Amino acid sequence: MKRELNPSETNSIDLYKILVSAVMPRPIAWVSTTSKDGVDNLAPFSFFNAVSVKPPILAFAPALKEHNGKPTEKDTLRNIRETGEFVVNVVSRDLVEKMNQTSFDYAPDESEFDAVGLTREPSRLVKPKRVAESPINFECRLYQIIDFGREVQSGSLILGEIVMTHLDERVFKNGKIDMAELNPVGRLGGLWYCGIGDRFELKRPAKKRENAE
Ligand SMILES: Cc1cc2nc3c(=O)[nH]c(=O)nc-3n(C[C@H](O)[C@H](O)[C@H](O)COP(=O)(O)O)c2cc1C
Numbered sequence: 001m002k003r004e005l006n007p008s009e010t011n012s013i014d015l016y017k018i019l020v021s022a023v024m025p026r027p028i029a030w031v032s033t034t035s036k037d038g039v040d041n042l043a044p045f046s047f048f049n050a051v052s053v054k055p056p057i058l059a060f061a062p063a064l065k066e067h068n069g070k071p072t073e074k075d076t077l078r079n080i081r082e083t084g085e086f087v088v089n090v091v092s093r094d095l096v097e098k099m100n101q102t103s104f105d106y107a108p109d110e111s112e113f114d115a116v117g118l119t120r121e122p123s124r125l126v127k128p129k130r131v132a133e134s135p136i137n138f139e140c141r142l143y144q145i146i147d148f149g150r151e152v153q154s155g156s157l158i159l160g161e162i163v164m165t166h167l168d169e170r171v172f173k174n175g176k177i178d179m180a181e182l183n184p185v186g187r188l189g190g191l192w193y194c195g196i197g198d199r200f201e202l203k204r205p206a207k208k209r210e211n212a213e
Contacts, residue, residue, distance in 0.1 A: 036079075087129070
């Protein structure tokens with residue numbers, strides 16, 4: 001027996017809980033932006049993925065939050081609308097605590113880099129700084145924003161074109177990313193996360209080209 005659930009008859013908190021516990025594990029984009037006043041912002045987003053190679057596009061989705069009783073854009077979305085630039089930093093296992101701390105709702109004039117003690121590293125082609133401690137950084141220029149609504153919990157899909165990639169040689173060896181060395185984390189439902197402890201290889205059906213996705 002499967003229980004039917006119509007999203008239009010389900011409150012958004014229950015729907016959120018179902019979505020984040022069913023669509024998982026999710027990768028985490030640790031997104032740095034700079035406000036038009038020059039404040040360096042940093043926040044994690046697990047509604048995230050790579051969605052195109054040509055052009056190379058990353059996508060993630062901040063939701064509107066409630067502030068003073070009104071739906072309000074998170075700093076990351078506002079900064080990207082205003083500046084058109086961001087950096088996606090990859091979160092390895094050793095960074096997960098600091099990543100979590102940057103999800104606190106700091107005031108727009110307070111930098112998460114300083115609040116949690118992370119090192120700013122200049123980017124090559126965009127203004128937002130990179131997280132020096134993160135092993136992989138993607139400098140992105142805004143490609144498109146798709147707003148799904150104007151209520152609290154409405155998402156805005158931010159698509160960014162990668163214009164520069166930085167790969168730490170500890171994790172990038174012989175043209176490949178060493179999974180064990182990267183030690184990535186995924187987001188599950190509730191307050192749960194996962195590492196890459198239980199992993200396995202699965203051969204694709206025969207006759208596939210070797211480098212096909
Ligand atoms: C692991 C993790 C994943 C998160 N994913 C999302 C997400 O996909 N969308 C979202 O709106 N908020 C997400 N959050 C909450 C934001 O990080 C949080 O609201 C943050 O304060 C936003 O920062 P900003 O206002 O500086 O943009 C996530 C938090 C954590 C810890």
